[in-house]
Amino acid sequence: MRYPSVFxxxxxxxxxxxxxxxxxxxxxxxxxxxxxxxxFSLEVLGTSFNLAAYDNENIIETTxxxxxxxxxxxxxxxMVQRMMKPNEKAVYVKNEGSFKxxxxxxxxxxxxxxxxxxxxSNLGKVKVETVDPQYDIAWKDHRILFKDHPMEEVxxxxxxxxxxxFVVKDEEVMDSEITGNFxxxxxxxxxxxxxxxxxxxxxxxxxxxxxxxxxxxxxEIWK
Numbered sequence: 001m002r003y004p005s006v007f008x009x010x011x012x013x014x015x016x017x018x019x020x021x022x023x024x025x026x027x028x029x030x031x032x033x034x035x036x037x038x039x040f041s042l043e044v045l046g047t048s049f050n051l052a053a054y055d056n057e058n059i060i061e062t063t064x065x066x067x068x069x070x071x072x073x074x075x076x077x078x079m080v081q082r083m084m085k086p087n088e089k090a091v092y093v094k095n096e097g098s099f100k101x102x103x104x105x106x107x108x109x110x111x112x113x114x115x116x117x118x119x120x121s122n123l124g125k126v127k128v129e130t131v132d133p134q135y136d137i138a139w140k141d142h143r144i145l146f147k148d149h150p151m152e153e154v155x156x157x158x159x160x161x162x163x164x165x166f167v168v169k170d171e172e173v174m175d176s177e178i179t180g181n182f183x184x185x186x187x188x189x190x191x192x193x194x195x196x197x198x199x200x201x202x203x204x205x206x207x208x209x210x211x212x213x214x215x216x217x218x219x220e221i222w223k
Contacts, residue, residue: 006092011031012030013033014032017036017054018052018053019048019054021050022044025046029179041147044067045068047064047067048068049064050062050063050124050136051063058093058094060091061089061090063089063137068086070082070084071092071126073092084128087132088131089128089129090127090128092126122212131160135147135149136210139157142183144190151175151177152174164217167220170222173198173221177198180193199223204219206209
């Protein structure tokens, strides 16, 4: 999170990467804006919301809890706006790529050294759905909640929470839906639960160090 020591010019503006939960008091004389880059920002109109905007992922997720926000997104070379209301979740593709993220790649893509942004192009597209916000904000209370969540969302959430990359060696894995409630469990414990509930197999690879820098861990999953 980056912000000035003093807000000036009648506005409150911050920049962030990663994931944050915001509760913003309404102040029409001093609007609050969150920027995640040149192609996406949101103006807060007095609200509570969750924002996931990781630098190494090609999607930005905004989940409304209360109030409303105005999204400003780059689409087809133009900045467009969209209002969001409570219980809505917007997923925006900020780079050329699909709705997949850096936390989820297939074995084929990994072998070919293909990054998620090189996958099927949906640049600037946004999809909005009605959700129960508690599943997206559970992380702030050190919890992970799933209820009939598709496997792709499950491993994306786990990838962020535990800072690992999932390599899907068998696309059949993605057909599963998961329900679970986790609180402070270690990653192997969570994976054992997925193994029991969906029949997956997994292999946690040792953390690699390149040029003195520790890389995120890798988890291979298959059936």
